[in-house]
């Protein structure tokens with residue numbers, strides 16, 4: 001059994017949720033951000049660890065990519081606060097040029113992710129969300145083995161659900177004996193702004209069937225939403241939490257339910 005890492009003295013993280021996806025580009029980082037915004041709106045103290053080391057996108061979504069995280073003693077790293085006070089740690093906040101590729105081998109990436117837990121001054125957090133790299137590779141394995149993850153949220157697009165990729169993520173979590181809070185189907189449909197009709201651009205979703213087969217719950221089905229994308233692109237995702245307050249509150253309630261209370 002692999003020993004779990006311990007956070008810095010003075011850190012108190014109540015729940016850790018890892019966000020996974022079978023493959024890249026399904027909206028995992030966008031959904032992680034939406035979860036953070038929704039929980040923050042309800043008053044929770046939230047942090048995001050961007051463990052997608054080679055493709056970090058959290059700082060840009062929150063408009064903090066111009067800010068640098070710092071360490072006054074060379075050991076403890078201070079996370080960067082977003083406008084609404086969500087604490088973020090990402091490699092993009094530590095490197096000089098955010099468009100430089102991270103040409104690192106697996107072990108170094110794994111060690112960095114662990115340091116994002118052990119060496120970051122997270123302080124008091126109700127929830128730490130981990131934006132995992134896509135797939136079921138080395139880094140998700142390191143995170144599941146060495147960090148005390150309480151639960152997993154799987155993000156998928158309608159097309160993946162029928163394929164093996166989502167099942168692989170689900171099976172990995174099951175093998176590691178970490179509870180799966182549920183699945184978020186992203187880009188599920190498009191709602192016409194004129195007639196409010198839902199259009200299933202990728203065909204009628206198979207999410208219910210797939211979720212039943214895998215014995216997991218559907219947490220949320222998110223539409224293709226140009227306004228959400230625009231706000232994410234502009235680094236103003238927290239504005240979405242204001243203009244779609246009801247939706248975000250509902251999403252946070254579902255997460256709260258699954259987490260089983262955040263004491």
Ligand SMILES: Nc1ncnc2c1ncn2[C@@H]1O[C@H](COP(=O)(O)OP(=O)(O)OP(=O)(O)O)[C@@H](O)[C@H]1O
Nearest residue numbers: 024025026027028029030055134187223224225229
């Ligand atoms: N609900 C949505 N509606 C429309 N576009 C979306 C939605 N969710 C995400 N997108 C867009 O899809 C693209 C991929 O999203 P995102 O970066 O969150 O995916 P990802 O799964 O984290 O990708 P990766 O981990 O491979 O970098 C982005 O351009 C994002 O704006």
